Amino acid sequence: MSELIRTMAPGTHSIEKIPFFFPDSVKMDNGTDVFFYNDVDAEVVKIELLFNAGTAYGETPLLARMTNSMITAGTSTLSQKQIAEMIDSYGAYFEKEISADHASLTVYSLRKYAEEVLKIITEVFNDCVFPEVELQNNLRVQRQKFLINQEKVSFLCKQKFTRLLFGDHPYGRKTELNNYDTLRRKDVQSFYTEHYKKRPTFLLAGKIDEKLIKCLNKLFGSQHYEVEEPESASNGIKPVRKREILLKEDAIQSAIRIGRLLFSKTHPDYPGMYVLNTILGGYFGSRLMSNLREDKGYTYGVGSGISSMKDAGYFFISTEVGAEVTAAAEKEILFEIDRLRQDKVPLQELEVVKNYILGQLLQHTDGVFELLDQFKSLHLFGLSESHFHQNIGNLKAVNSDLLIDLAQKYFDVAEFTTVIAGKVQG
Numbered sequence: 001m002s003e004l005i006r007t008m009a010p011g012t013h014s015i016e017k018i019p020f021f022f023p024d025s026v027k028m029d030n031g032t033d034v035f036f037y038n039d040v041d042a043e044v045v046k047i048e049l050l051f052n053a054g055t056a057y058g059e060t061p062l063l064a065r066m067t068n069s070m071i072t073a074g075t076s077t078l079s080q081k082q083i084a085e086m087i088d089s090y091g092a093y094f095e096k097e098i099s100a101d102h103a104s105l106t107v108y109s110l111r112k113y114a115e116e117v118l119k120i121i122t123e124v125f126n127d128c129v130f131p132e133v134e135l136q137n138n139l140r141v142q143r144q145k146f147l148i149n150q151e152k153v154s155f156l157c158k159q160k161f162t163r164l165l166f167g168d169h170p171y172g173r174k175t176e177l178n179n180y181d182t183l184r185r186k187d188v189q190s191f192y193t194e195h196y197k198k199r200p201t202f203l204l205a206g207k208i209d210e211k212l213i214k215c216l217n218k219l220f221g222s223q224h225y226e227v228e229e230p231e232s233a234s235n236g237i238k239p240v241r242k243r244e245i246l247l248k249e250d251a252i253q254s255a256i257r258i259g260r261l262l263f264s265k266t267h268p269d270y271p272g273m274y275v276l277n278t279i280l281g282g283y284f285g286s287r288l289m290s291n292l293r294e295d296k297g298y299t300y301g302v303g304s305g306i307s308s309m310k311d312a313g314y315f316f317i318s319t320e321v322g323a324e325v326t327a328a329a330e331k332e333i334l335f336e337i338d339r340l341r342q343d344k345v346p347l348q349e350l351e352v353v354k355n356y357i358l359g360q361l362l363q364h365t366d367g368v369f370e371l372l373d374q375f376k377s378l379h380l381f382g383l384s385e386s387h388f389h390q391n392i393g394n395l396k397a398v399n400s401d402l403l404i405d406l407a408q409k410y411f412d413v414a415e416f417t418t419v420i421a422g423k424v425q426g
Contacts, residue, residue, distance in 0.1 A: 015358040018392055020365045022385040023205075023375055026213060028221030034213065035375065036204035037368035045114050045206030046106065046369055047121070047216075050376070053103040053195035056170035056309075059187075062179045066138065067191045068098045071105055073134040075127035080134055083124060092117045100171055101310040102380065103195075111207040115215045122219040125196075130188045143180040150177075154320055156246050157255035157421035164240040164417050165261055165314055171237070199225035201379075205372040237261065237312055239417060246421035254326040254422030258333060259316030260415050265308045266381050271394040272406050273306060273315070278353050279345060279403070280304050280336060281317055285352070287336045292319065298329045310380065315410070323423035330420070340407040344400040357395060 023035040058064035072094055073080045087093060092109035105125070109117040149155040159174050166172025202216065239261045263270065274282075281288035281304030288302045302319035321329040364370050378388060 015355070015362055018358070018361050018365055018389075020361075020371065020374060020385070020388055023372065028217045030199075030221050030223060030225060031227075032199055032202065032220060032225065034202040034204065034216065035372075035379070036208040036213075037206075037371050037375075038208040039206060039368045042206040042368065043111055044108060045111050045204065045208065045212070046108055046372065047114070047118070048104050048106040048203040048372075048376075049121075049125070050102060050104045050201040050203060051196055052101065052198065053191075054099050054101040055173070056100045057195055058191060060175060060179045060183075061173055062142075062175045062183060063187055063191055064103065064195075065098055066135070066142070066183060067130075067188050067196070068096050068103045068105075070130050070134065070138060070188065071096060071128055071192075071196075072124055073138070074129055074131040075124060076129055077127070078123070080131070083120070086120055087117065090117050099309075111212075114212055118215055118219055126223075128192060128196075130185055130192070132185050135185055135188065139180050139183060143177070146175065146177065146180065153246075153248055153251050153253060153255040153421040154318075156248070157257045157419050158318070160244060160246060160421070161257040161259070161316070161417060161419040164242065164244065164419065165259070166312075167238045167240060169237045171309065171312060197226065199227055203372055203376060205368040241415060241417055243418040244420075245424055246419065247424060248422050251422040252323060253320045254323050254329075254420055254424050255318075255320045256326070256330055256333070256418075256420050257316060257318050258330075258416055258418045259314055260410070260417060262306060262313045262315045262410065263308075264310065264313040264381060265377075266383065267313075269406060269410075270306075270308075271391050272398050272402050273410065275350075275353060275357065275395060275398045276340065276403050276406050277304050277306050277315065278357055279349065280340060283353070283356055285356075287339070288317065288319075288333065291332050291336055292321070292329055296325075296328070296332060298322065298325045298332070302333075308381070326420060326422065326424050330418075334413060337407075337411050337413060341404070341411055343404075345403050347400065350398070350400060350403070354395060354398065358392075361392070 023037045025033060025035045027033060053064060053068065055061035055064045058067075072083050074083070078086075087107075090109060090113040092107055092113065095106040095108070097104050097106070105121075107117055107121055163172050163174055202220075241260075262273070278286065280286060281302060286303070288304060292298045292302045293300065299319045299321045302317070304315070304317040306315050307313060317333055319329065319333075364374055374388075378384070
């Protein structure tokens with residue numbers, strides 16, 4: 001047995017290849033796409049139904065969110081409790097998610113019970129009635145959560161920032177308190193019919209054998225779905241480039257959010273900007289964390305990110321700081337932005353960040369569930385397997401000259417929108 005040398009760090013090596021590949025696919029009898037990763041040793045399967053039914057499609061974000069959350073609220077013969085008990089009896093569980101563009105219904109099940117669970121999903125999906133009692137209970141709970149969130153500076157800051165960034169575009173819509181009082185069951189039913197009765201996409205991972213595919217086709221392949229042509233949502237986005245303060249005198253902290261409208265992950269500058277963002281605030285060792293947390297002690301956490309939607313995207317920096325250091329924290333954020341515009345990123349720092357990103361990608365392709373999530377992130381943007389591997393090459397090729405060019409192009413603070421919510425001292 002070899003002796004451990006605890007005074008010497010383990011050796012490192014570069015990541016040459018990310019083992020990512022696209023899933024197998026079949027079409028049901030009605031033309032519905034099914035994408036799947038098969039792991040013959042898996043005991044669990046994941047089945048996800050994906051719809052173009054995000055918050056941007058509703059008159060208010062609340063309508064889309066409420067519809068998604070209530071898909072399992074009851075059928076004409078089963079109550080919400082009965083559905084939950086049936087799912088629980090098989091050791092399975094539902095998961096519902098929604099973003100600006102898409103909504104999904106996902107079920108996790110032991111493979112040996114997957115066919116029985118699929119029958120329950122079919123019944124729930126085809127006979128979803130949105131019971132009035134459950135709707136009102138849900139609205140009451142969500143209304144209370146909304147009132148609580150209205151007291152949080154982080155919530156107020158993010159809501160206002162999104163509104164300024166996207167204006168009257170559907171991406172910029174926000175939920176108002178009166179929406180909880182005016183939403184009606186017929187609105188939810190109409191939204192469900194309009195967006196969830198269109199042809200979904202099925203994403204599967206786990207032990208996906210021929211028997212399961214045949215069961216899926218038998219239950220869903222005979223149904224009639226309208227083919228939806230999603231409308232482009234990129235037109236009409238007019239960001240408001242300004243600095244706005246939301247005063248909240250009883251707040252102990254201030255929330256700061258700074259950013260700008262950008263582009264989606266289909267843009268050729270995306271790989272370089274992803275690296276630049278990671279350096280600035282995209283991981284724990286970032287410049288913003290080193291400055292505001294470790295050096296100045298202004299905050300517990302600060303970060304930046306690039307949010308990519310179907311037809312738009314944006315860059316943002318977000319943190320919460322003590323009210324007395326609000327101005328100082330904002331100054332340091334702008335300092336770090338300007339430093340990227342003025343000085344080239346040192347080679348050692350760049351290599352650390354690129355290795356971190358590659359390591360994250362490696363982790364996110366470790367297993368069929370992770371592969372499915374990675375495929376989904378590409379499929380939603382119409383991107384290919386070759387695009388993924390090309391992006392890896394582009395990421396590895398990023399150098400300091402490219403980063404300073406991108407910083408000068410996209411990190412002009414005159415193009416930024418800034419929102420600060422809180423007591424705002426200092």
